[in-house]
Amino acid sequence: MSWLKWRPRPEWVPGNRVQLLENGEAYFPAVLDAIASARHEVLIETFILFEDKVGHELQRALIAAARRGVQVDMTVDGWGSIDLSKAYLSALAEAGVRVRMYDPQPRVLGLRLHVFRRMHRKIVIVDGRTALVGGINFSADHLEDFGPRAKQDYGVLVEGPLVPRMRLFVLQQIGRDGAGRPHVGSTERGGDAEVMFVPRDNSHQRDAIERQYRAAIHAARHEVIIANAYFFPGYRLLRALRRAVRRGVRVCLILQGQPDMRIVRHAAKLLHPQLIAAGVEIYEYCKRPMHAKIALVDEAWSTVGSSNLDPLSLSLNFEANVMIRERAFNADLRARLERLMREECKQLQADVIAPRSGRWRVLLDTLAYHLTRRFPAWAGYLPAHVARLEPAVPTAPDRHGEALWRPR
Secondary structure (H helix, E strand, O other), X not given: OOOOOOOOOOOOEEEEEEEEEEHHHHHHHHHHHHHHOOOOEEEXXXXXXXXXXXXXXXXXXXXXXXXXXXXXXXXXXXXXXXXXXHXXXXXXXXXXXXXXXXXXXXXXXXXXXXXXXXXXXXXXXXXXXEEEEEOOOXXXXXXXXXXXXXOEOEEEEEEOOHHHHHHHHHHHHOOOOOOOOOXXXXXXXXXXXXXXXXXXXXXXXXXXXXXXXXXXXXXXXXXXXXXXXXXXXXXXXXXXXXXXXXXOXXXXXXXXXXXXXXXHHHHHHOOHHHHHHOOOEEEEEOOOOEOOEXXXXXXXXXXXXXOOEOHHHHHOOEEEEEEEEOHHHHHHHHHHHHHHHHHOEEEOOHHHOOOOOOHHHHHXXXXXXXXXXXXXXXXXXXXXXXXXXXXXXXXXXXXXXXXXXXXX
């Protein structure tokens, strides 16, 4: 079953309503409310689904929807959600929820293999009318009561004529064409936002998300603010940021202040001196882990999605962002990011960045930089395993003529 069927070029679709959702406190209730109102269909893709209070609440909502006749399809990533239990998945399957796993792989000596080319998207679509996209997984660590390791992240709710296009994309990924559901989808205007849906794959849309970032930065006249968990982009995007500063554009980066993936964070820090010297403002978010993948340019362009600005997201993983043109949305996003920079970040200064000294230190820094930057290209030359969308074990067909699925 192919994951590379998406062909249309991303384009702006007018007439949508958009709402920014900050952290799980806003995102999870919006998802659950949409599922509770579903009459025909629920489609979900997520990188991580954990069996914690968030995962169990989602399970209850999906089971209730399936029992009242809603067709529910959920795809989880086989690396990010490898620990889902048979009992959890069986309860979904018995209610009629189709659970598919992208590229499931067994552990070898306790290690998870095939960590590259993951299905990293986070998408929820209900009845072809409501879509939620962002970086928030279904796990309790996106809620503030999780504690100091709770993640700071964002999603967006979209209603309007873009949503049916997003629905068709998700249906393609699971091998469905949408037939038999004539009441699903709407082209009615939902608001005044122009929105573009931009997926990234390893075939026809390899650099789609990065290309949208670069185009927006090239067009910037006043301001660029990027908040991204893993910031280690390619040379062309870095050059676009430096050129924007030279044009008089204020460029701000909000990055992780707490360690996460250490080699990526260490390599990313090698960019700080040259960016600060070029006039880029860098803020480290210090309150808790930064997991955001958002940006804005001037008054009317912004993006929210699953894609980091690092080699994994830009070169290997399956990602999805939405690009938004609406002044009210940008004003809301800017106000929230300005508050983060003012109250919960520290700005890095050139004179407090510790200089690197010693031959071995310089050598290790150089190796870390080039390894992190180039390993996606190197990985592309390795023999690639064939990724699978695994429906586990089929049982009897349901009322729609499709097999239900149970976990092995």
